[in-house]
Amino acid sequence: MSKNARLSLIIVAVVAVVVAGFFLFSRNDTTAAPQSADGRVTVVEYLDLSCPACAATYPGVEKLRAEYGERVTFDVRHFPIPSHRHSELAAVAVEAAGAQGKRDDMFRLMFDAQQEWAGQQTSQRAAFTGFAQQLGLDQAAFDKALDDPALRDRVLAQRAEGSKAGVTGTPTFFINGTKFKGTPSYDGLKAAIDKALS
CATH class of the missing domain: 1.20.5 (Single alpha-helices involved in coiled-coils or other helix-helix interfaces)
Incomplete structure (x- = not known):
């Protein structure tokens, strides 16, 4: 040659x-979640607690969580949209409840009562404090956590991470790191998860 x-x-x-x-x-x-090394599946959801579509998707996601159990890890991350007045504080309230072991319960209350607080023009701190009381949380610790800059930074870091991964609206799902395309209905997500598991 x-x-x-x-x-x-x-x-x-x-x-x-x-x-x-x-x-x-x-x-x-494919940047939002690593593929599971043990053959299981990870579903990452970026959501905004004020988002009606997120509230509508929530029951289906909860049903999927119950059905798949330990075979699928569901990781919920915050993506508060800046134009939604109360989303950021709502996300901080969820994390504050999480510090007392009640993160999932606070998500449920937030979505169940979304129509009552999300569209209000005044601060909804009292509503979120009321949720904490319903859950039997330590009120002083919860109130202190609502003002904790570290929790706010955690929420904003998740939003920044989502933006970097290509999230532009909510809810956005990633299944084993691949962005789910289409309407995130129960059936659509289930089909994508089953494909990832096979």
């Missing part, structure tokens, strides 16, 4: 590697 032919092959190989690398690393639909 001539020297020029070898040089041409090397150049073609380098270009192929660069192009392949570009396509591999430019995909932004």
Whole structure:
């Protein structure tokens, strides 16, 4: 083989590697959750507690959680939309309840009463404090947590992470790191999870 032919092959190989690398690393639909090493499936949901679509999706997600048990990990992350007046504080309230072991229960109360608080113009701190009372939380600890900058930073970090992963609206789901496309109905999510499990 001539020297020029070898040089041409090397150049073609380098270009192929660069192009392949570009396509591999430019995909932004698989950055939200790592694939489970033990063959199980991870479903990550980015949601906004003021979002009616998130509230509508919530019962189906809860049903899926119950059906799949330990085979599927459901990871809920906050994506408070800035134009939604109370979403950020609602997310902090969920995390404050989580510090007392009641994160899932606070999610349920938030969605069950969403129509009562989400569209209000005044602060809904009292409503969220009322939820904490319903759950029997330590009120002083909950109130202190609502003002904890670390909890707010955690919520905002999740939103930033979601933005980086390509989240533009809520709810947005990732199944084993791949962005779910289509309407996140119970049936649609179940089909995607079953495919990931197979």
